Amino acid sequence: MIPQGRPTTTEDDIAAATGLPVHTWRRRHAAAFRARVPVVNPGERLRLYDDEQARAFMSGKPWPTGTTAEAADDEPWPTAVPPGAEHPDGLLTDKETANILGIRDATVRAYATTGYLPAGIERHGRTWWPRHTAEARRDAGDQHHQTPGRKPGDPRNRAPRPRHDPRIEEIAELTAQAPLTTADVVQRYGVGERTAQRLLAAARTCT
Incomplete structure (x- = not known):
């Protein structure tokens, strides 16, 4: 999660700010940092740090103000945002969003491409979703994200009723007068070859 109102930075960004390649920075400074x-x-693979704290450490300044917590010189600084602080505008990973919706993280990314979820916000080379977006999707009346759990016999599981295609009857009537080829159907209806073949096959069942 990226806490609301707290800009974050990565170790790559920190290394770049010091003018060192990230592997050199990690070898020399990562342990102390x-x-x-x-x-x-x-617990996340991509380590994110509070930007203000990172800058304070690199400049040798005391722990930045913002909470009442304090730490001794030889102790780690307290977290900039208290654990469990869940602001509606906090940014969540695909995995955290998936946990709220009760789905897989891959499904979250798929929903974002179809518009069922907003496209998300880019940060640090990744996509994040505001907590309020995930919770709104979870609380929506359609509950589309739970459709894989429909019980057997649910009428929504039935296959859609096939739509009537008037071209089939028209082709059947024409073929009764003179044989039509796939090319004839392609030219007459402006369809692709496979669609033309399907229409011809369906027309033969009407005769």
């Missing part, structure tokens, strides 16, 4: 500055997203 990680011991002092807490991540804002524990």
